[in-house]
Amino acid sequence: xxxxxQTLYLLVALVISAGLIFVFDLYxxxxxxLVYAMDNYLYLGLFLGSALLSLIxxxxxxxxxxxxxxxxxxxxxxxxxxxxxxxQSLSLSGETEVSEKGIGMILPVFSIVFLVxxxxxxxxxxxxxxxxxxxx
Numbered sequence: 055x056x057x058x059x060q061t062l063y064l065l066v067a068l069v070i071s072a073g074l075i076f077v078f079d080l081y082x083x084x085x086x087x088l089v090y091a092m093d094n095y096l097y098l099g100l101f102l103g104s105a106l107l108s109l110i111x112x113x114x115x116x117x118x119x120x121x122x123x124x125x126x127x128x129x130x131x132x133x134x135x136x137x138x139x140x141x142q143s144l145s146l147s148g149e150t151e152v153s154e155k156g157i158g159m160i161l162p163v164f165s166i167v168f169l170v171x172x173x174x175x176x177x178x179x180x181x182x183x184x185x186x187x188x189x190x
Contacts (some may be wrong), residue, residue: 059175060171060172061112062116063086063171063172063175064111064112064125064169066168067108067128067165067168067172068105068168069159071101071104071105071108071165072101072102072105072163072164072169073098073157074161075092075101075161076091077162078085078098078156078157078158079156079157080139080155080156080159081142081143081158081159082155082156088114088156092157096138100134100135100138101135101161104128104131104135104162104165105120106167107124107128107131109150110136111125111128111172117184118176118179118180119180122173123185125169125172125173128162128169129169129173132162132165133166133178135162136166138162139159140185143155150158177187
């Protein structure tokens, strides 16, 4: 079951949460230095927690219900991360000047999209298995 489409969606969410955070910056601070997720332990922990949930969900393909629940927990974790980013971007010091937000701030949005697609595919598989069981 590793070859299912939800596995690809979860793998993309894993790459976004674990790999792209080291490539894209989150914002530019008041000293005009780029701030990455690895500079703040809260951001790093939330991103790596999301990546860990995606990895566990990939390898729990035999139990679709737990895979679905892990996907929902991962979506909630990414919404929390997005809320932290919104709070941080609204309270950045030096807002009288032009502050630059990086593309790393929208990485949780992309992750949420792929997690929703994965959960939709998991639900579709579960419904297919239930319909086959009904015919027996």
